[in-house]
Amino acid sequence: MPNIILLGPPGAGKGTQAKRLEDGRGMVQLSTGDMLRAAKTSGTEMGKRVAAVMDRGELVTDEIVIGLIEEKLTGAVGGGFIFDGFPRTLAQADALEALMAKVGQHLDAVVEMQVDDTALVARITGRFTCGGCGAVYHDVTRPTKVAGTCDVCGSHNMVRRADDNEESLRTRLMEYYKKTSPLIGYYHAKGKLVGVDGLAEVDAVSAAIAKVLDKT
Ligand code: ADP
Ligand code: AMP
Numbered sequence: 001m002p003n004i005i006l007l008g009p010p011g012a013g014k015g016t017q018a019k020r021l022e023d024g025r026g027m028v029q030l031s032t033g034d035m036l037r038a039a040k041t042s043g044t045e046m047g048k049r050v051a052a053v054m055d056r057g058e059l060v061t062d063e064i065v066i067g068l069i070e071e072k073l074t075g076a077v078g079g080g081f082i083f084d085g086f087p088r089t090l091a092q093a094d095a096l097e098a099l100m101a102k103v104g105q106h107l108d109a110v111v112e113m114q115v116d117d118t119a120l121v122a123r124i125t126g127r128f129t130c131g132g133c134g135a136v137y138h139d140v141t142r143p144t145k146v147a148g149t150c151d152v153c154g155s156h157n158m159v160r161r162a163d164d165n166e167e168s169l170r171t172r173l174m175e176y177y178k179k180t181s182p183l184i185g186y187y188h189a190k191g192k193l194v195g196v197d198g199l200a201e202v203d204a205v206s207a208a209i210a211k212v213l214d215k216t
Contacts, residue, residue: 001027001080002216003105005087007183008113009176010169011123012198013205016136017113018084020206025213027080030072032065032088034134037161055162057171059088059179066095073103081105088180093187108216110187111209113198117173124169131157142202 006014018029036054039047050060069086087093100106126139132155137144145151148158163172187193196208 001078002108002213003079003081004108004213005083005110006113007110008115008198009120010172011120012113012115013202014084014113016202017205017209018082019134019136021082025080027082029082029084030069030086031084032068032086035068036060055168057163057168057175059175062089062091066092069096070099073099076103079105087183090182090186093183107192109194109212110192111212112184112193112195114195115198119199120173121166121169124164125166127164128158128160130155131159
C-alpha cells in the first residue's frame with residue numbers, strides 16, 4: 001500500500017481525510033498531533049513538557065516528534081501510512097526519509113491540501129471530535145446526527161481542542177507559513193507533490209486523493 005503525507009495548514013481537512021482513508025482502504029493514520037495530545041492527557045513527562053507549547057500553537061521540538069514517529073515505524077508491518085501533521089519542518093522531512101529507508105519503505109506522494117486562510121477560522125472554531133474513535137465533526141458543516149452522540153461509535157464523549165481558538169490559530173498559521181510551507185518546494189523538487197482543492201466538499205476532496213493514490 002502507498003505511503004503518503006497530507007500537507008496543509010491547520011483545518012485544511014487532513015484528519016478528516018486520513019480517517020476516511022483508514023476506513024476505506026485500511027491505511028494507517030500517523031498523526032503527531034494525536035500522539036502529543038495522548039501524551040498530554042495521560043500526563044507523561046513529555047506530555048507535561050509540551051502542553052503549554054501546544055496550547056499556544058507553537059511547534060514542539062523536532063526531536064520529540066521524530067522520536068514519536070520512529071517508535072511507530074519501527075517494527076511496523078506493511079505500509080499504507082498516512083502522515084498527518086508530520087513532517088512540519090525540513091529537519092523532520094529529512095528524518096522521515098531516513099526512517100523510511102531504515103524500515104524498507106518509501107514515500108509515494110505528498111498531497112498538498114490547498115485552502116484559503118479565511119475558511120480556516122470557521123473550520124477550526126467549529127471543530128469537535130469524538131473522544132472514543134477520533135471521528136471529526138463540525139458544528140455547522142458536519143454535526144453529529146444525534147446531538148452529543150458519535151455517528152461512528154456511539155460515544156457521548158465529544159471533545160474540543162484547547163488550541164482551537166482564534167488566537168492559537170493565528171500562531172499555528174504563522175508557524176505553518178514560516179516552518180512548514182517550505183516543504184511544498186522540497187517535495188515538488190522531489191517530484192512527489194500533488195495539489196488538491198481542500199475547499200471542495202469532503203467527498204470531492206476524497207475523490208481527488210483517491211485519484212492520486214490510484215496513480216501510485
Ligand atoms: P486538519 O486535520 O487539517 O487540522 P480537520 O480534518 O480536523 O483538519 O478539519 C477541520 C474542520 O473542518 C473539522 O471541523 C472538519 O469537520 C471540517 N472540514 C474538513 N474538511 C472539510 C471540507 N472539505 N469542507 C468543509 N469542512 C471540512
Ligand atoms: P495538529 O493536531 O496536527 O493540529 O497539531 C497540534 C499541535 O501539536 C501543533 O500546533 C504543535 O504544537 C504540535 N505538533 C503536532 N505535530 C507536530 C510536528 N510534526 N512538529 C512540531 N509540533 C507538532
